[in-house]
Amino acid sequence: MSILIDEKTQVLVQGITGRDGAFHARAMTADGTKVVAGVTPGKAGEKLDEIPVYSTVKEAMAEHRVDATVIFVPAKFSSAAVREAADAGVPLIICITEGVPVLEMIHNYSYVQERGLRLIGPNCPGLISPGKCKIGIMPARIHKPGGIGVISRSGTLTYEVVYNLTMAGMGQSTCVGIGGDPVIGSNFIDMLKLFEADPDTTGVVVIGEIGGEDEEAAADFIREHMSKPVAAFISGRSAPPGKRMGHAGAIISGGKGTSEAKVKAFHEAGVPVADKPDEIPGLLAKMLQAT
């Protein structure tokens, strides 16, 4: 088992004829994902290799069962793409695009919520259930099927953590990049709930960073509701306040979003926080043995 996506998941790619969309549609297919269709306005009837292209999400869904869509369109058009997917009722919408205006995201968030759908991202690497399905841009080969769930606000830092888990023989059930923006479709708690309910997930890694208070909320949730062991890592411990560290959401402002507050919240919830990514497998193994 895994969360959100598995070997049966049928995937649509919005922006499939663009540079990034085409590259990753091919990479996902090569990694075993069922990419059943793509969308680029005005390009109906074309094909990317064997994948049929449609002008709208609705047209694609008239021909295919679509379980999830992944958005690779530029920031200027990505809100429209999210809404189009929501209007068509795609249950899982993943927005990879970086640079979506935050006020637009607030609107997109309620738009998707009102329709009872799920949005992941924006500004995220996507998600992968190793050996089953990959929807996103991560290198599949560093992953390995197994029982660890990974939730992260980052991209390459997640690869670093996954790589260390795989090297230590700890495979992953699903790894989800929730995105580095201030307002995102799904947060740590949304994913923790799913991992807690997934019978094949044995433990979870939470990779947070400075900015906002999602980690603190996650810590409270873990203390109250998680029976499975959770280990954490927080990046940005050396970041100066008021400076945006790459991610739009990675900024300490108004005295909020410091790494100290996050580490403290996790410690108080009994969640060990690694100082380096290569300490995570050890921390998890220790907790898994104790259970």
Next chain:
Amino acid sequence: MKVHEYQGKQLFGEYGVPVPVEMVVTTAEQAAEAAAKIGGTVVIKAQVLVGGRGKAGGVKIAKSPDEARERAAEILALTIKELPVEKVLVAPAADIKQEFYLGLVLDRNTKSVLLMVSKAGGVDIEELAVSSPDEILKLPIDPVKGIQDAELKQTLSKVFETPKLLEQAQDTVTKLYRLFVEKDCSLVEINPYGLVEDEVLLALDAKVNFDDNALFKHPDIEALKNLEEYSADEIEANKHGLSFVSLDGDIGCIVNGAGLAMATLDIIKLYGGSPANFLDVGGSSNPEKVLNALSIILGNPNCKAVLINIFGGITRCDDIAKGILMAMDQIDIKLPLVIRLIGTNDKEGRKLLTDRGLEVAESLSEAVEKVVSVA
């Protein structure tokens, strides 16, 4: 993106929010002329993009044009939190009877625009939020529905007790919200929102920040950008599409991905070192970017060693290696380079580098330990 107080007040003016009649000047002589035009006692305020200017001596009262000249000269000679003061605002010294606080902020938790109001204006609002959080009233504004007048009135009436004040505050908040939404702000703040003669409320300060992601929609706002907010290296890096933040240490860093870049800095500190910068080369596989990144970092006189940490996903390690070799051919690199390459095409990348006599680490801890020992 941040703008100066005077720029914020100009925006307030455009949206009909009452602001004092005031002038922004760049020399002491101009300050004296402005004081003469305004008449009476004036206040002279440094225009810098950081808080705490009052404590740093950046706000002074002058009773005559001559005094304004002297005070302005003093302020223009200041450097506040490393930012030299280049402009001052000359404003009438209002007889302030009471100071309120009004703020709109993009709130990540409630996914709304959060209105904050307080009777205790004029003080550091961040400190107030910690010391007496009950003094700040909050009202989340639903982004889809917009301001609900009855709700807004109810919240504001707890702070503004006479009908006349309440009416002005409600009008101001409505206008500020329009500014916030139309210009994609992340923060709009009036502190103090001052009660001056005849029950009149005025915006006596202005703090306006914008969402960087939305600047592409607002060329008028982008034109307000103040380059002094950024270091020379940050501006140069920005031109080349690199995400860069100057820091005060001596280990230059080139990393792909913001999260990994932050973590790399943290681990350098953990091993007793001190990073000179944050740099995310981004996800593309462009050797030019590595060359640009290296030349910016090597131009920093404080830098004693460089760590390149790449976890290839979309980024290909062989492209990074090509960029490093390109830099070695074009720049005389005298500082030790510590390189860690892993992920997509790492074998090819490592071979390119080891063929040229460079050492390449596989583990991040090992690479950091090494760069700290040579810096």
